[in-house]
Amino acid sequence: MSSDPRPQTKREIRQENERIILQAAEKVFAEAGFGGATMQLIADVAGLPKANLHYYYSTKEALYRRVVENIFNIWLTAADTFEASPGPAEGIGKYIDAKLEISRSHPAGSKVWANEVMHRAPVIQDYLETALAEWTDSRIAVINGWIDKGLMDPVDPRHLLYMIWATTQHYADFGHQIDTLNGGAPLNDAQWADVKHNVKRIILKGIGLADHDIEALRPR
Amino acid sequence: MSSDPRPQTKREIRQENERIILQAAEKVFAEAGFGGATMQLIADVAGLPKANLHYYYSTKEALYRRVVENIFNIWLTAADTFEASPGPAEGIGKYIDAKLEISRSHPAGSKVWANEVMHRAPVIQDYLETALAEWTDSRIAVINGWIDKGLMDPVDPRHLLYMIWATTQHYADFGHQIDTLNGGAPLNDAQWADVKHNVKRIILKGIGLADHDIEALRPR
DNA sequence: GTCTATACACTGATAGAC
DNA sequence: GTCTATCAGTGTATAGAC
Numbered sequence A, B: 001m002s003s004d005p006r007p008q009t010k011r012e013i014r015q016e017n018e019r020i021i022l023q024a025a026e027k028v029f030a031e032a033g034f035g036g037a038t039m040q041l042i043a044d045v046a047g048l049p050k051a052n053l054h055y056y057y058s059t060k061e062a063l064y065r066r067v068v069e070n071i072f073n074i075w076l077t078a079a080d081t082f083e084a085s086p087g088p089a090e091g092i093g094k095y096i097d098a099k100l101e102i103s104r105s106h107p108a109g110s111k112v113w114a115n116e117v118m119h120r121a122p123v124i125q126d127y128l129e130t131a132l133a134e135w136t137d138s139r140i141a142v143i144n145g146w147i148d149k150g151l152m153d154p155v156d157p158r159h160l161l162y163m164i165w166a167t168t169q170h171y172a173d174f175g176h177q178i179d180t181l182n183g184g185a186p187l188n189d190a191q192w193a194d195v196k197h198n199v200k201r202i203i204l205k206g207i208g209l210a211d212h213d214i215e216a217l218r219p220r
Numbered sequence C: 001g002t003c004t005a006t007a008c009a010c011t012g013a014t015a016g017a018c
Numbered sequence D: 001g002t003c004t005a006t007c008a009g010t011g012t013a014t015a016g017a018c
Helices: A010-036 A039-046 A050-056 A060-082 A088-105 A107-118 A125-148 A157-173 A175-181 A189-206 A211-215 B010-036 B039-046 B050-056 B060-082 B088-105 B107-118 B125-148 B157-173 B175-181 B189-206 B211-215
Strands: none
Touching (some): A010 A107, A010 B010, A039 A050, A060 A125, A088 A107, A088 A189, A088 A211, A107 A157, A107 B157, A125 A157, A125 B175, A157 B107, A157 B189, A175 B107, A175 B125, A189 A211, A189 B189, B010 B039, B010 B050, B010 B060, B039 B050, B060 B088, B088 B107, B088 B157, B088 B189, B088 B211, B107 B157, B125 B157, B157 B189, B189 B211
C-alpha cells in the first residue's frame, strides 16, 4: 500500500483526466453548443493539450455523448424523490424542490440537455424513446393513482409533468435572462427560496391541494 | 407601366430575397444552432447561391441578428393581448393562449431565442436590458394591481411570468421531446386544446381564481 | 443583380518523438 | 501517458466575369 499523496497508477490518472475533461466539456458545450465548441477550447479549460483529449475520447462526438449521458443520469436519480411519497403534496413538492436544486447546482448540464433536445436529440434519441418514456409512464401512473384516491384534481398528469420540467429547468436554461431581469446579479439564497415557494404554491394549489397542505411543506 | 406578372424592380427583388433568406435562416439556425448552421446550408434551403447571401447580409452574424430581432418582435406584439383586460382570468388566460399559439405556429423562432439566451445573449443582450425589462416591469405592475384589488392571490408576479414563459415555450423548444413521448407524432388539434386547457386550469387555479372563472374561458 | 472560383482561416484528428 | 507539429477537410468571405 502506498502512502504517496499522488499514487497515480495509470488507472487513476485515466479516471482523473477523464473527470477533468468531462467537467470542462460540459461547461464549454453548454456555453457554445456542439458546433460552437472547439476541442481546443475544451482543452484550454481542462488545462491539457488538445491531443490528450483525443487520447481519452476518440472523437468530439464521443466526448459530447458522454457529457449528455452524464447529465441524463443526474436527472433520473434526482427524480427518484418523486416516488415513495404518500400523496401529491409531499411527492410533487419534493420533486419540485429537487429539480430546482439541480437547476441551481448543475445549470450547465441542464443547458446541454436543452440544446440536445432542441436540435432533435441527434445523440440521445434512444434515451428519449426508452429510459425517459418508461420513467414518464411510471410517474403518470403514480399521479393517476393519487387522482383516483381523490388526493388531487383530475388534471392530465403528462401536462403537469411538462409544466414542472419546463418551470424548474427554466431557471437554469434561461438563467442569463433571469439574471439580467434581476439587475444583472444571480439569484441569492433568499430569492431561490422565493422561487421554490412560489412555484410550489402555484402548482400545488393549481392541482387542487388545500392551503394548509402547501403551508405544511414550508421550511421552518 | 408594366403588366408583367413579375414586375420585380430592384427594390422588390431585394425585399423578396431578403424574406426568403430570413425564413431559411430561421429554420436552419433553429435546427443547427449558430455554430452548427452553415451559410451553404441556408443558401440551399433558400434556393440561392451562397454568395448571394453575403450580398444581402454582409456576415453570418448580421443575418443571425436579423433573425433574432424578427422573433423578438413577434413575442412583444403577441404579448399585447395581456393588457387591456379587466382581470387576471381573462388577461392571463388569453396571454397563455396566445403564447401557446405562437409556440405551435413559430417553433423555430422560439428555439432560436432559447438558443440565444442560453448562450448568454451575445447578440441581443441590449434587448434584454431595455425592451424586455421594461415590458416585464409594466406587466408586473398590472398584476400587482390585480392583487391589490383582491382579484387573485398575492403571488410574486415575476415568478408567475417566468412560469408562463417557461411552460408555453416548452411546447416549442422541447417539442421534439414531447413528440417523442407522444409516440413520435406531433400533437394534433385536440391535444393542443388539452394543453391550453390544462395549463390555464393549473396556473389560474394556482393563483387563486375560482373554478367558475376558469370554466368561463372554455371555448364552446 | 447573379454566380463561379478561390483566398484565407480554422477545426478535428493524427503521427511520432519524448 | 504527454505533447509538438502537421495534415486533410471545411467554413466564411470575397474577387471578378457575366
